[in-house]
């Protein structure tokens with residue numbers, strides 16, 4: 001008891017002593033929030049600046065090419081004389097959507113299965129081992145995936161598919177983009193499913209539900225908003241993916257999609273123009289801003305959709 | 318774990334005691350890792366009566382009732398020995414599936430745990446996973462179960478609203494309705510009123526009295542008055558052992574063990 005008291009006294013005196021240095025920390029209390037505010041403002045203005053540039057350059061483009069032609073023409077053929085050029089975004093959009101669709105067909109079932117396994121079946125030990133592996137996979141540079149598509153997956157598909165496959169095609173980058181997205185969907189979905197309280201699993205188990213029924217009919221619906229958000233983020237990621245489709249997808253924009261043939265996505269077109277020696281001020285130069293704007297609108301819509309869906313499907317607990 | 322031995326046990330139980338047992342538990346031991354949580358439990362649970370389990374916190378009450386529907390096996394480090402016979406069947410017999418056991422032996426938890434679904438879907442969940450899809454049948458089951466849990470009048474106009482809009486007491490009765498919907502034989506309740514206010518507690522207690530006409534009930538409670546009010550038989554657990562297990566009136570008025578007496582007179586725990 002007596003020792004406690006001396007301890008308390010010394011702590012009290014230590015606090016007293018520290019009070020003198022409080023004036024210093026008071027300055028910190030005032031300055032630090034201001035620094036944070038400046039950081040926030042800088043990032044907001046950068047974003048606004050990007051959107052502004054995108055908009056002005058896009059307007060210039062549409063002063064040369066009619067917006068109606070841009071959205072209705074199905075041919076994208078800019079590298080020719082100006083009067084023969086075609087700027088129909090549909091061809092590029094279809095290229096992007098094809099790759100995205102293939103990627104999601106791969107990534108959603110596999111990612112979800114991994115998430116269900118990790119959250120509902122794996123022991124704590126297994127989960128601790130696999131989760132970091134997923135994070136490492138998610139950190140592999142996309143150029144590595146690109147060459148994986150070109151030098152491994154494409155030749156493999158060429159052997160499997162009767163009639164073979166072009167060296168540049170939609171299928172191979174689609175599958176590889178899907179593989180790239182699996183860790184993201186698995187990890188985010190697993191987080192959402194892990195957040196479902198155990199009491200709910202117990203409630204279902206006590207009614208005689210099997211583990212699978214618990215996973216599919218209780219945990220998944222309860223985590224649905226997070227799971228769907230992970231799908232939409234995956235779709236956004238696939239739409240914006242650049243390196244893999246540039247390396248393995250080819251550069252033949254077409255509205256006449258055949259997954260075994262070469263295609264071009266919006267991102268791959270932007271890379272193609274940026275790498276070439278297109279002069280500043282040409283229509284082709286401005287076209288990448290129009291394509292970029294379209295890409296931006298797509299991801300914006302995806303994000304709004306994600307918010308809408310997750311609010312609609314949210315199960316409160 | 319031989320079935321013939323189990324049969325004998327059941328018959329012995331019938332002879333020795335003046336009730337029909339639904340559960341015969343013999344030499345049950347349970348460990349969490351090295352922690353010996355249940356020690357040589359011998360216990361017969363009567364049919365269509367309320368059996369209360371009392372004892373200080375950490376004495377193994379929850380662990381014990383969770384062995385009866387094998388929910389305790391969700392803890393990976395659990396080891397068990399001994400036998401539990403439910404109506405002539407050894408519940409650890411691999412041929413007697415754990416899911417089937419749980420459709421017979423339902424459970425209500427300490428904290429109300431409805432699913433984040435509508436009131437209707439909560440009650441229909443059990444019948445649905447067991448293959449009942451007919452809308453008319455489900456409607457009937459839902460109404461009957463909600464009436465059985467004395468909550469029908471409060472929710473009949475809002476069956477499609479989320480269960481989490483209900484008060485804690487209503488949620489707990491909804492969980493009881495969810496349990497009734499698969500027409501169990503035994504209902505296990507682990508401190509079902511500890512998270513509820515006094516009025517909701519009273520409602521659940523009245524409900525338990527009502528339910529024992531059709532169901533065998535095992536209820537864990539840390540509240541001795543509650544045990545005295547609603548149970549027919551009471552067991553006093555201490556450090557993983559059954560110290561005394563007898564008629565509720567005998568246990569509270571004339572305990573035979575000194576430790577029981579100390580506990581019910583409030584000298585410890």
Ligand SMILES: Nc1ncnc2c1ncn2[C@@H]1O[C@H](COP(=O)(O)OP(=O)(O)O)[C@@H](O)[C@H]1O
Pocket residue numbers: 349352354372373374375376377378379380381392
């Ligand atoms: N999941 C668990 N893991 C390890 N030990 C546990 C676990 N659950 C309970 N125990 C231990 O088992 C003993 C009995 O616990 P419990 O059955 O919850 O007691 P009660 O319900 O009577 O309060 C306690 O010593 C407790 O620490």
Ligand SMILES: [Mg+2]
Pocket residue numbers: 378379380
């Ligand atoms: Mg307990």
